[in-house]
Amino acid sequence: MLALSAQGILPKADYAIFADTGWEPRVVYSHLDRLVREIADPAGIPVLRVTSGNIRDDALDPGHRFASMPLYVLNEDGKQGMTRRQCTGEYKIKPIKKKVRELLGYPYPQRIPKSVFVEQWVGISTDEFHRAKDADVRYMRNRHPLIDLNWSRADCIRYLTSIGLADTPKSSCLGCPFHGNAQWRTIRDTSPQEWQDVVAFDAAIRQGNARANASGNPLLGQAFLHRSRVPLDRAPIDHVTAAEWAARQQELGDHAPEVQELEDGVVDGCSPWACRGAEPAQDGFGLTA
Numbered sequence: 001m002l003a004l005s006a007q008g009i010l011p012k013a014d015y016a017i018f019a020d021t022g023w024e025p026r027v028v029y030s031h032l033d034r035l036v037r038e039i040a041d042p043a044g045i046p047v048l049r050v051t052s053g054n055i056r057d058d059a060l061d062p063g064h065r066f067a068s069m070p071l072y073v074l075n076e077d078g079k080q081g082m083t084r085r086q087c088t089g090e091y092k093i094k095p096i097k098k099k100v101r102e103l104l105g106y107p108y109p110q111r112i113p114k115s116v117f118v119e120q121w122v123g124i125s126t127d128e129f130h131r132a133k134d135a136d137v138r139y140m141r142n143r144h145p146l147i148d149l150n151w152s153r154a155d156c157i158r159y160l161t162s163i164g165l166a167d168t169p170k171s172s173c174l175g176c177p178f179h180g181n182a183q184w185r186t187i188r189d190t191s192p193q194e195w196q197d198v199v200a201f202d203a204a205i206r207q208g209n210a211r212a213n214a215s216g217n218p219l220l221g222q223a224f225l226h227r228s229r230v231p232l233d234r235a236p237i238d239h240v241t242a243a244e245w246a247a248r249q250q251e252l253g254d255h256a257p258e259v260q261e262l263e264d265g266v267v268d269g270c271s272p273w274a275c276r277g278a279e280p281a282q283d284g285f286g287l288t289a
């Protein structure tokens with residue numbers, strides 16, 4: 001959308017906002033720098049980087065209130081569960097709302113008049129139109145320009161390729177539990193340092209986040225980044241052959257779509273205003289209109 005805006009295919013955006021969880025892959029940060037240098041700056045579109053802190057550090061800091069990541073849990077009785085996802089709200093939606101309020105001239109907790117709002121573009125393509133949602137506050141009105149253009153994911157990739165951005169990486173936390181096996185393999189096979197980092201993090205959250213433990217609310221069971229609920233360095237992330245794939249799909253029957261999710265990651269992933277069950281930001285940015 002930034003490139004479309006810079007090229008005049010979409011109207012010129014006043015700002016672009018990047019919500020930084022502090023734990024994106026290195027390629028995402030370098031790609032962002034490139035977008036700023038080659039597209040945003042020449043077009044005069046300021047890219048604002050906002051943050052609520054570093055999600056990795058916060059999870060491991062017993063003194064820090066932590067908005068939990070969606071970890072896979074194996075309970076003491078062997079039952080499987082997940083921890084509640086609060087991180088999208090805390091690390092993405094909250095800092096974006098804070099910045100938008102500032103840009104409008106009404107920082108929290110000031111009341112924003114009804115007539116004052118921003119138009120916010122969310123980059124959902126036609127194949128995921130079910131993710132298109134309204135904002136939950138009056139001072140932000142969501143639009144979905146890619147849907148308006150009738151662009152699918154393939155159209156987006158074609159366009160990015162045509163402007164030299166075929167290598168656009170997927171943005172998400174390095175250790176996001178929503179990764180599919182393909183993403184875990186990419187980290188393992190292309191970035192040994194980042195792989196070590198996620199493996200160490202996975203081991204460090206085995207008993208849940210540090211703050212919950214310090215405050216007397218320990219996790220009754222074990223937490224994992226990989227869906228198999230096996231430590232990441234031993235989790236079954238390797239590619240399966242077509243024959244193995246077919247056998248698994250047959251075996252799983254109705255659960256076959258889950259096999260696809262295992263490889264590609266949780267379909268709806270993490271995106272502000274577009275994710276499954278995103279928690280609203282908790283500190284009043286969400287509700288004070």
Ligand code: SF4
Nearest residue numbers: 087088172173176270
């Ligand atoms: S990318 Fe994953 S871990 Fe990071 S904020 Fe989103 S859901 Fe949470």
